[in-house]
Amino acid sequence: xxxxEALVVFSGGQDSTTCLFWAxxxxxxxxxxxxxxxxxxxxxxxxxxxxxENAEVEFKVMDVSFIGHLGANxxxxxxxxxxxxxxxxxxxxxxxxxxxxxxxxxxxxYAREKGINHIVTGVxxxxxxxxxxxxxxxxxxxxxxLNLAMDEQFVIHTxxxxxxxxxxxxxxxxxxVLDLIRKETLxxxxxxxxxxxxxxPACRLRREGLEKYLASKEYQ
Ligand code: ZN
Numbered sequence: 001x002x003x004x005e006a007l008v009v010f011s012g013g014q015d016s017t018t019c020l021f022w023a024x025x026x027x028x029x030x031x032x033x034x035x036x037x038x039x040x041x042x043x044x045x046x047x048x049x050x051x052x053e054n055a056e057v058e059f060k061v062m063d064v065s066f067i068g069h070l071g072a073n074x075x076x077x078x079x080x081x082x083x084x085x086x087x088x089x090x091x092x093x094x095x096x097x098x099x100x101x102x103x104x105x106x107x108x109x110y111a112r113e114k115g116i117n118h119i120v121t122g123v124x125x126x127x128x129x130x131x132x133x134x135x136x137x138x139x140x141x142x143x144x145x146l147n148l149a150m151d152e153q154f155v156i157h158t159x160x161x162x163x164x165x166x167x168x169x170x171x172x173x174x175x176x177v178l179d180l181i182r183k184e185t186l187x188x189x190x191x192x193x194x195x196x197x198x199x200x201p202a203c204r205l206r207r208e209g210l211e212k213y214l215a216s217k218e219y220q
Pocket of ligand 1: 197
């Protein structure tokens with residue numbers, strides 16, 4: 001397996017775009033893999049393609065829309081009103097059950113085909129919603145499972161696991177892509193790129209992180 005190549009699970013959002021450029025810094029060749037999972041805003045895949053092409057990264061889209069039909073969630077079902085806050089008992093309905101399990105498993109099979117053993121994902125345990133498949137313990141467990149499943153030595157990298165949104169902006173700035181990520185990525189649940197709609201939970205989290213980072217920069 002090639003130790004100088006990495007595959008990034010890539011949505012074109014702030015987190016995975018930061019990971020794409022992190023991977024470009026640490027590996028000689030980087031590939032990006034995006035998924036169509038029945039998300040309402042499929043233009044995110046076209047934005048992802050554009051970012052990858054501009055970064056000279058080989059880009060691939062895989063259709064896994066069956067995930068959206070398996071369980072009810074507000075990211076794929078337009079009839080469900082999106083939770084604006086995390087409910088006291090459990091996850092917000094933006095949680096897509098099994099999403100990272102499927103994405104990373106498919107990514108590993110695809111990586112194996114390409115002879116790549118490094119896989120990069122932008123999941124973060126500090127994620128506001130506490131999605132179970134963003135936790136470090138899940139990633140470590142899946143890493144072992146994937147290695148056993150294919151008798152390979154995959155290494156799943158999670159550069160954002162222990163950092164918050166402000167620190168993710170700081171990392172982007174360090175990588176020299178703060179403006180690119182601010183203008184070209186799509187994080188907004190309402191499908192508006194850049195600074196987004198401004199009021200959905202993803203926009204609020206992104207903006208608060210950016211404001212916190214920019215404020216901390218002024219004191220340096
Ligand atoms: Zn928004």
